[in-house]
Amino acid sequence: MRKFFKWVGIIAVTLVALLLIGYAVVWISTDSRINKQYSVQVKHMDLQADSAMVAYGARLFNTQGCAECHGAQGEGRVFINDPKVAVIGGSNITTGKGGLPAGFDDNAWLMALRHGLTPKGKPLMIMPSYDYAKLATYELASIVAYCKTLPAVDHEVPAPQVGPLGRVLTFFHKLPLVPAEETDHQYQPPAIVKKEVSPAYGKYLSITCTGCHQPDFKGGPNHQPGRPQVANITSKGHLGQWTTDQFITTLRTGKTPEGKQLNNEDMPWKMTAQYTDDELKALYLYLRSL
Ligand code: HEC
Ligand code: HEC
Structure with missing residues (x-):
């Protein structure tokens, strides 16, 4: 009997050790993906916009999902709130307190939207750049122009936190935590698209x-x-x-x-x-x- 318990003990300890090793592998792998340094060539584009583009940008802000993740006023909102998986909020993208950092210039907007990266080349979590990389230049310029007119709102959004289940899901590519990975950084978007029922x-x-x-x-x-x-x-x-x-x-x-x-x-x-x-x-x- 004593021998039996001894073996059960050994098996249990081995299983726990294997699980810990497995999780360590998941953690190290996801951490290197979350903190990877990217170097991308930002394609310069003219972000000049007139009032018609600002109005069109306001519409795109809603139809392209920005409002879903960043709030109707761009004030930021937590949209995944399950500490086991992740707590992730779209940033406050106004110029209020808790909003865009000082010096957030056109290059920074392009890095975020076309590449899913901060101006320093670090990945933005969940921010779907794989979609916006393909938006026509005219539409992207319209969105940015509109965002720049958003009135300042003071609102702090917590920095992204990824829980253990979120790490496992990211490890198996079941959660698009790092959209920069799935973004075509070389994509040449059209300047403008023809709007027609086709x-x-x-x-x-x-x-x-x-x-x-x-x-x-x-x-x-x-x-x-x-x-x-x-x-x-x-x-x-x-x-x-x-x-x-x-x-x-x-x-x-x-x-x-x-x-x-x-x-x-x-x-x-x-x-x-x-x-x-x-x-x-x-x-x-x-x-x-x-
Ligand atoms: C944030 C994720 C998300 C996005 C973005 C999204 N969908 Fe969905 N969609 C879902 C989910 C999840 C369901 C299933 C919901 C359910 O069954 O309750 C669904 C269901 C649907 C359905 C109903 C299908 C059925 O058989 O009943 C249609 C139609 C649909 N989506 C179209 C679209 C179109 C078109 C777009 C793009 C313009 C889109 N969706 C964008 C997540 C999304
Ligand atoms: C599915 C959710 C989602 C959608 C849709 C989305 N974003 Fe984001 N966005 C995020 C998250 C989350 C962050 C913050 C990521 C981080 O801090 O790692 C972010 C970050 C940003 C940033 C960088 C802000 C900063 O302080 O560095 C900008 C700019 C931005 N988004 C603009 C937009 C615009 C404009 C749209 C619409 C075209 C949009 N986002 C659509 C989730 C989203």
């Missing part, structure tokens, strides 16, 4: 959906543990049965033809609600072609 324009707009629905739009496991599976939005999913009007209603109200009410925290339909009819029609055409 699959081509739908394809351009659909970049915003790929972070969650995956580049093939077939969805899959949610980045946030415990949240619903991300839907397949190709013609192979429910969307294959929907009319254009049903698609538009779903993306405006969050209510699907099957009677499901989508939660804005999972599927940001309050963002897509602000798309124009033509934008939604173009998206429909493109997604249906898949």
